[in-house]
């Protein structure tokens with residue numbers, strides 16, 4: 001029988017159990033738990049903080065997704081609510097570039113989308129203590145509009161997370177169909193499914209620092225504001241198969257420094 005990658009050899013699982021793979025396709029997400037060692041977490045925290053300091057002092061770009069898109073540095077830095085985003089950490093920091101190629105992550109992704117894996121993009125998502133903004137309910141592919149819609153994200157936290165400081169929340173089974181989104185009422189930088197989501201169904205994934213969740217690009221998810229004393233530093237890597245198309249621009253994504261192939265069966 002042919003598998004989804006078009007070849008006839010038996011599928012070799014690399015990192016996930018059959019039960020985990022089934023769970024992912026039923027629920028649209030998986031809680032993997034801690035995968036990074038403490039010394040790796042320390043290094044990534046240092047580099048993360050350095051990149052945000054550089055960005056916040058104007059030396060490199062970032063967005064505050066809690067306010068309307070602007071290049072005004074003071075507006076981004078001084079807003080009362082801050083959901084800060086650095087796109088493509090891998091283009092500015094070698095340690096984050098290395099992480100894209102980490103076998104612990106790629107082996108899991110391979111179990112879900114096969115051995116041909118390309119980067120769609122990565123992003124650091126920082127909720128400072130006390131005034132970290134929410135990321136409203138959304139499906140990633142409402143932003144991306146990729147075809148086929150089978151991208152998988154690895155979301156990694158560098159701090160302990162729970163419901164109070166911005167743990168991931170998922171609606172199980174919501175990945176089976178794409179849904180209409182609207183611009184968020186509070187910021188044009190985010191989409192929001194808001195009232196259309198049955199929040200009582202949300203699975204809230206508390207994790208220790210170094211922990212990971214995986215989710216499908218149509219799984220509805222949300223992270224709450226961070227009003228605690230603890231910052232929440234997260235990093236997301238979004239993976240696709242080569243040959244994925246942008247419906248927005250009507251082009252296939254080329255392989256490039258920005259979008260490297262991370263693994264390929266030769």
Ligand SMILES: O=C(O)CCC(=O)C(=O)O
Nearest residue numbers: 125135140155223234236
């Ligand atoms: O880190 C967050 O708060 C949101 C992350 C997210 O929406 C994603 O990785 O798709």
